[in-house]
Amino acid sequence: MPFVSSFTVPLSSRPLLRLQEIRAIEAVEVPLADPPLMERAGAAIARAVIAHVPPGGLVCVLCGPGNNGGDGFVAARRLLALGRRAVVIGRFDGGGSGGEAAAAREAFVASGGVMLAGPDALETPPAAIVDALFGIGLARPIGEPHASWIEWGLAQTAFKLAVDVPSGLDADTGRCTGPCFTADLTSTFLADKPGLHTLDGPDRAGKVVVDSLGIDPRRHDLGLGRLLGLDAFADHLQPRRKNTHKGSFGHVLVVGGAPRMSGAAFLAGHAALATGAGKVTLCALDPNILSFSPVHPELMVGNAIPERGVDVLVVGPGLGASDPARALLARLLPSPLPLVLDADGLNRLAVDAELQESLRSRPIPAILTPHPMEAARLLGTEVAAVQNDRIAAAQELARRYRAHVVLKGCGSIVADPDGTWAINPTGNPGMASAGMGDVLSGLLGSLLAQGWPVPLAARFGTFLHGAAADRLVAEGIGPIGLRASETVAAARQLVNEWSERNRKAL
Numbered sequence: 126m127p128f129v130s131s132f133t134v135p136l137s138s139r140p141l142l143r144l145q146e147i148r149a150i151e152a153v154e155v156p157l158a159d160p161p162l163m164e165r166a167g168a169a170i171a172r173a174v175i176a177h178v179p180p181g182g183l184v185c186v187l188c189g190p191g192n193n194g195g196d197g198f199v200a201a202r203r204l205l206a207l208g209r210r211a212v213v214i215g216r217f218d219g220g221g222s223g224g225e226a227a228a229a230r231e232a233f234v235a236s237g238g239v240m241l242a243g244p245d246a247l248e249t250p251p252a253a254i255v256d257a258l259f260g261i262g263l264a265r266p267i268g269e270p271h272a273s274w275i276e277w278g279l280a281q282t283a284f285k286l287a288v289d290v291p292s293g294l295d296a297d298t299g300r301c302t303g304p305c306f307t308a309d310l311t312s313t314f315l316a317d318k319p320g321l322h323t324l325d326g327p328d329r330a331g332k333v334v335v336d337s338l339g340i341d342p343r344r345h346d347l348g349l350g351r352l353l354g355l356d357a358f359a360d361h362l363q364p365r366r367k368n369t370h371k372g373s374f375g376h377v378l379v380v381g382g383a384p385r386m387s388g389a390a391f392l393a394g395h396a397a398l399a400t401g402a403g404k405v406t407l408c409a410l411d412p413n414i415l416s417f418s419p420v421h422p423e424l425m426v427g428n429a430i431p432e433r434g435v436d437v438l439v440v441g442p443g444l445g446a447s448d449p450a451r452a453l454l455a456r457l458l459p460s461p462l463p464l465v466l467d468a469d470g471l472n473r474l475a476v477d478a479e480l481q482e483s484l485r486s487r488p489i490p491a492i493l494t495p496h497p498m499e500a501a502r503l504l505g506t507e508v509a510a511v512q513n514d515r516i517a518a519a520q521e522l523a524r525r526y527r528a529h530v531v532l533k534g535c536g537s538i539v540a541d542p543d544g545t546w547a548i549n550p551t552g553n554p555g556m557a558s559a560g561m562g563d564v565l566s567g568l569l570g571s572l573l574a575q576g577w578p579v580p581l582a583a584r585f586g587t588f589l590h591g592a593a594a595d596r597l598v599a600e601g602i603g604p605i606g607l608r609a610s611e612t613v614a615a616a617r618q619l620v621n622e623w624s625e626r627n628r629k630a631l
């Protein structure tokens with residue numbers, strides 16, 4: 126499959142439920158549901174297989190010991206009833222769990238279904254593999270025989286479908302705890318899960334389709350997490366009124382650009398200008414910085430902080446760790462202006478209790494944009510601990526620093542001081558290149574300058590930046606070799622397109 130065949134942007138936001146929230150729904154709905162939820166889940170899997178696999182192709186369903194396996198048995202039974210070729214691979218020496226899953230297994234066997242003890246017993250290569258080994262009940266790294274079945278499955282060219290969650294992937298955190306299935310499509314039940322959209326989730330889950338199994342989500346507490354979609358920003362993505370002037374769109378001050386790192390400040394400044402800030406000034410620590418950018422002469426460049434007229438601060442791109450940098454932070458953190466704090470600004474903050482206190486005491490909470498290493502420093506922990514549970518880490522940062530936090534990386538997490546959080550579905554590995562974080566800072570500053578509420582700016586800036594990179598990849602520019610500065614023009618295009626689309630909708 127090509128890396129990205131065409132540019133599509135997620136349109137609708139949706140709830141992301143953590144394990145306990147899903148379990149709470151199950152506790153209410155399982156006893157009431159008729160037909161049972163497992164029947165509905167199996168039927169959904171059978172439908173998905175039929176939509177992707179031509180008749181005559183062998184469907185091999187890997188079934189585990191719990192209810193995820195139960196879903197697999199129902200799917201296999203239904204496929205047989207519809208005239209499809211299906212076999213189950215399962216081994217239940219220890220009996221597996223009883224209840225519904227065991228009943229589904231018995232019903233499959235009673236309907237004439239064949240259960241094999243391993244993939245070696247298959248007579249023909251499968252056209253599809255359904256992974257119904259483990260779902261949200263995964264409790265430890267997968268061992269034998271299931272690990273070998275996963276390894277076998279991954280070596281097949283068949284269409285691969287994961288039931289609820291790819292086996293081996295933690296549905297809460299997106300972490301592979303050991304051997305892990307990799308699907309082309311994951312059909313997930315009741316509600317979407319955060320682990321499918323961050324860390325290893327996007328690599329493992331393929332396309333994610335949510336099936337509510339007929340349960341109205343509004344009957345339940347949908348928690349604090351959302352997957353971002355374009356609809357969340359529609360109210361603020363509006364075409365400009367004709368009667369405006371540059372003062373209408375705010376003045377962004379970018380503070381950073383120490384010797385040899387002025388490019389970071391220029392990137393942030395370019396990004397702010399290109400996405401609609403009315404004015405942008407760079408205050409650079411490098412005394413030898415050019416007084417204007419030949420590429421973007423619209424930028425005002427100097428070594429001083431303007432006395433007045435600034436609306437938003439972006440502090441950190443290329444700031445360095447010098448004493449003057451610390452002095453700038455001490456001066457700017459208490460400012461009443463909206464603030465984006467990135468890169469070296471965060472590193473300094475991590476080791477300075479006084480700066481931390483002035484950040485916490487700001488009247489308007491800042492936006493912090495740490496990558497996992499910066500987040501680890503801010504939390505006084507290791508990168509692995511941050512990545513073990515990115516949502517919890519982002520929430521803890523937001524709480525501890527009383528700030529809106531964008532924890533960057535595959536499936537960036539946005540968390541607010543009140544505990545709400547979101548995962549950004551846009552972006553690609555082309556963004557793993559120098560300067561991307563500086564562009565993000567500039568975009569965020571630009572949105573704040575144009576009056577976006579802080580939590581929404583944190584979300585939209587992150588969404589827009591990833592979508593810009595996705596569009597470039599769809600056009601053949603990257604992912605390999607994608608440059609941060611290229612995402613700036615793509616972001617400008619998208620903001621204009623999306624705003625114009627909303628005008629037409631009015």
Ligand SMILES: NC(=O)C1=CN([C@@H]2O[C@H](COP(=O)(O)OP(=O)(O)OC[C@H]3O[C@@H](n4cnc5c(N)ncnc54)[C@H](O)[C@@H]3O)[C@@H](O)[C@H]2O)[C@@H](O)CC1
Pocket residue numbers: 151155162163166189190191192193194196221222258259260261262263264265266267268288289290314
């Ligand atoms: N409860 C319900 O009624 C519903 C459950 N559904 C399905 O059921 C799944 C959850 O079912 P379960 O809670 O039974 O959990 P799973 O089927 O995901 O796995 C739990 C079983 O596997 C064992 N286990 C966990 N990790 C293991 C490992 N690494 N190696 C070996 N054994 C391991 C557990 O001891 C338990 O027997 C969902 O993901 C979904 O597919 C859906 O059908 C919707 C309704």
Ligand SMILES: Nc1ncnc2c1ncn2[C@@H]1O[C@H](COP(=O)(O)OP(=O)(O)O)[C@@H](O)[C@H]1O
Pocket residue numbers: 468496532533534535536537551552553554555556557558559560561562563564565590591
């Ligand atoms: N594999 C990836 N998938 C999606 N987004 C990514 C990926 N790698 C990096 N990004 C995004 O690119 C940006 C990189 O920022 P950062 O690591 O601060 O870069 P730099 O410090 O070089 O500017 C972040 O917004 C991050 O979320």
Ligand SMILES: [K+]
Pocket residue numbers: 193256257258259260287288289290291292
């Ligand atoms: K599974």
